Amino acid sequence: QQPVQSPQAVILREGEDAVINCxxxxxxxxxxxxxxxHGEAPVFLMILLKGGEQKGHDKISASFNEKKQQSSLYLTxxxxxxxxxxxxxxxxxxxxxxGKGTHLIIQP
Amino acid sequence: DTAVSQTPKYLVTQMGNDKSIKCEQNLGHDTMYWYKQDSKKFLKIMFSYNNKELIINETVPNRFSPKSPDKAHLNLHINSLELGDSAVYFCASSQVGGQGKAFFGQGTRLTVV
Known part of the structure; x- marks a missing residue:
């Protein structure tokens, strides 16, 4: 069974924040x-191995709640x-x- | 050097034909995967090979068969192609157990006409 992602799509203006849940x-x-x-292969961002772990680089970070079997990706x-x-x-x-993916569109 | 390479990049063929897609990785990874990505961009796992053993096989028609001659290669054979098989197929590899990041090949766009 694949993980469930939300939201399915997000439209933001440059400089806004977003959260994607899994x-x-x-x-x-x-x-x-x-x-x-578009037209390219998926590229690795990060991996979280332990519950409670948080990681980030640049302005993209993620957290992993092992007990709840959930993770969130934060784009700042x-x-x-x-x-x-x-x-x-x-x-x-x-x-x-x-998961089925979350389409993120950033508008200038 | 390309870490995970797939050939061909594009494949156009008629219904009923049999075709193969090749995948090779030079990362020394123990696990290789095949994914199908349809027009809705859903990345569906098809097969996973770990040390030449099939460890998962989703509800994929038996017209699809993975072949792994060695740890560095996982080829995908498709018999009696159907229109619904049209998609982009990605090969990927990672360390055992998924504790390492997955590297994807460039993808093979299969079009069945």
Missing amino acids: SSSKALYSVHWYRQK ASQLSYSGTYFCGTDSADGLTF
Whole structure:
């Protein structure tokens, strides 16, 4: 079963913030986040391995609540380059499975 | 050097044909995957291979069969192609157990006419 992502799509103006959520009905070993630009392959952003872990680089960060089997991706002061489809990937006994993605559009 | 390489990048074929997509990774990873991405951009996992053993197999028609001659290669064979098979297929690899990030190939856009 794939993880559930929300929202399905977000439209922002440059400089605004966004949060993308990911939840799973199964126990998770880790949570991955990827971004895919149109016509390209998904590219790794970060991985969270432990409950309570938070990570970030530049103005993109994520948290992992192991007990709730949830993760959130935070995009702060969004830039045009942040546009794309964001996927959370959850690693469980079934392997690395992705959600349906969140389409993020940043407008100038 | 490309970490995960797929060939071909584009594939146009007629219904009923049999085709293969090749995937190779030079990262020394133990796990390789095949994903199908349809027009709605949903990344659906098809197969996962760990040390040459199939560890998951989603509800994929048996017309699709993965073949792994060695740890660095996971090819996808598709028999009797149907219109609904048209999609972008991605190969990926990661360390065992998904504790490492996954690297994706460039994708193969398959069009069945």
